[in-house]
Amino acid sequence: MVLATLLFATMGVCVKLASVYYGAGEIVMYRGLVGTLFLFALSRAKGLSLKTSVPAMHFWRSLSGVIALSLWFFAISKLPLATAMTLNYMSSVWMALFLIGGAVLMGxxxxxxxxxxxxxxxxxxxxxxxxxxxxxxxxxxALAGLASGMLSAMAYLQVTSLGRAGEPEFRIVFYFSMGGVVAGALTTIVSHGGWHGHTWTGAALLLAVGVLATGAQLLMTRAYGTGKPLVNASLQYLGIVFSALYGVLIFGDLLGLLSWIGIALIVVAGLGATLLRARNTPKDAQHSVQES
Structure with a gap:
């Protein structure tokens, strides 16, 4: 899990650097393309089936996940890396808010x-x-980063539903990656910036984003499958620490005291929400695949 969070944070660095050359839609598309090709090859090599009996569920999961990812990439392009990462990790707090809203609606x-x-x-x-x-x-x-956390929470709910429907993790990630290719391409076509030409540096960054994201997702899936869910959920927040270090060392991000206090409050709130939710959730429903 620690390695997975490090890879996700490193991916964030590559996204921020790639945003100089490409729009968010392009980065989402190429990230998804690498994941789709890799998982397709993996499924063929291991004889795993990609056929699903719940395509509609995959569609809605991919839609919320891809929008969350696009908003997060947009936020990363301008915000300090640690700030963008922290806003995305608000998903646990959004989950708690959804639970409260659901309880109120259910009377x-x-x-x-x-x-x-x-x-x-x-x-x-x-x-x-x-x-x-x-x-x-x-x-x-900033609002895009906040919205990405909310949509990530919605995607988490859909991943849980897919797991209960018997869908394996690799298939969920495959259709999410494929959705990223389609949505990223469509977004780029209609966007003001359109398509950008490639440079060696830009292409290398896009490849790195795809490889790091796919590797991190597979490692995280394995961690949730073999480790303790609460420990893994807690270790995910190391991604904020890694991002803060990257931000200082690579981009010269200097966060003020209030920002650090805010990050600490979000981490505490996220851990608290995860713990409270886990006490009332079956173990198999606690396994999720991160969207970034």
Missing amino acids: AAKVDPRLIVTVLLGFVGVGLVLQPAMEDQQVWH
């Missing part, structure tokens, strides 16, 4: 007050993290 007499505390704590952290972005006129990138 529950009582909502776990600890869940409410984690949500409030998480959004206080968001306010602190986003304050510098608002001052630097990066409002749209």
